[in-house]
Amino acid sequence: MQLSFKQQKNTLIVTLTGDLDHHAASNIREKIDNEIQRGSTNNFILDCSKLEFMDSSGIGMIIGRYKKIKSLNGKFYATHLNSQVKRIFNVSGLDRIINTYSDNKAALKNL
Amino acid sequence: MIINKMMLKLPALSINEAFARSVVAAFILPLDPTMQELADVKTAVSEAVTNAIIHGYGDCEGFIFINAQLTRDGIFEIEIEDSGVGISDLPLALSPMYTSAPELERSGMGFTIMEQFMDSLVVDSKPGAGTKVRMVKKLQPRNLH
Ligand SMILES: Nc1ncnc2c1ncn2[C@@H]1O[C@H](COP(=O)(O)OP(=O)(O)O)[C@@H](O)[C@H]1O
Numbered sequence: 001m002q003l004s005f006k007q008q009k010n011t012l013i014v015t016l017t018g019d020l021d022h023h024a025a026s027n028i029r030e031k032i033d034n035e036i037q038r039g040s041t042n043n044f045i046l047d048c049s050k051l052e053f054m055d056s057s058g059i060g061m062i063i064g065r066y067k068k069i070k071s072l073n074g075k076f077y078a079t080h081l082n083s084q085v086k087r088i089f090n091v092s093g094l095d096r097i098i099n100t101y102s103d104n105k106a107a108l109k110n111l
Numbered sequence: 112m113i114i115n116k117m118m119l120k121l122p123a124l125s126i127n128e129a130f131a132r133s134v135v136a137a138f139i140l141p142l143d144p145t146m147q148e149l150a151d152v153k154t155a156v157s158e159a160v161t162n163a164i165i166h167g168y169g170d171c172e173g174f175i176f177i178n179a180q181l182t183r184d185g186i187f188e189i190e191i192e193d194s195g196v197g198i199s200d201l202p203l204a205l206s207p208m209y210t211s212a213p214e215l216e217r218s219g220m221g222f223t224i225m226e227q228f229m230d231s232l233v234v235d236s237k238p239g240a241g242t243k244v245r246m247v248k249k250l251q252p253r254n255l256h
């Protein structure tokens with residue numbers, strides 16, 4: 001799993017590439033937390049356009065980052081979910097906590 | 112009629128989560144599963160293997176055994192077994208959002224996902240002896256000749 005960071009309109013955009021499972025989660029968590037700490041922005045978009053697979057380890061990782069962003073009074077959105085990731089969001093109830101958008105533009109508009 | 116079987120023994124290493132998913136996906140591929148069936152099976156396998164690694168064995172070494180079979184009419188059965196610590200309160204473990212490892216940012220949704228994504232889930236566990244997860248999924252008959 002790889003990740004990349006981009007800053008846009010007071011928002012940290014994190015793009016995940018590959019599979020988000022337990023094996024990947026701890027490393028991803030650390031890198032995202034470092035970037036949140038380093039950055040000056042509190043809003044967060046998790047861009048899933050290149051996320052191929054996610055299981056419940058991803059849910060834990062996402063909720064942890066969501067709580068962090070909330071504690072900084074920021075907004076947390078997820079975009080571009082594929083059908084497998086969407087199902088995980090749905091079954092876990094994550095989609096009731098986190099607003100999802102089809103693309104980053106739509107998410108940025110709602111900040 | 113059984114058209115294929117597999118047995119796999121893996122060390123409980125997190126790198127094998129992706130490996131187990133891929134192997135099982137390749138195993139059901141001859142039945143030409145839908146994208147969703149493939150994704151469901153991969154997710155359920157990932158959950159069970161991850162549980163064996165984190166909860167079953169924790170920081171200890173051990174092996175995970177995967178047994179699967181496929182029938183001509185599209186019944187896929189899989190057992191994922193560890194000889195780790197086992198589960199003392201099974202109903203509690205199976206309940207949505209319960210996790211014994213919140214400090215590891217676990218969500219407690221693993222069993223719920225296995226239940227939802229497969230047609231049946233049976234968990235057999237003895238404290239101190241290990242855990243066996245048995246799951247069945249009926250694949251849509253599409254390419255069975
Ligand atoms: N193979 C296993 N060995 C021992 N305990 C297990 C095993 N699988 C699951 N458990 C127990 O069941 C609980 C719930 O599992 P699960 O629903 O996958 O949530 P999570 O993995 O997020 O904790 C775990 O927290 C653990 O206590």
Ligand SMILES: [Mg+2]
Nearest residue numbers: 158162221222
């Ligand atoms: Mg789990």
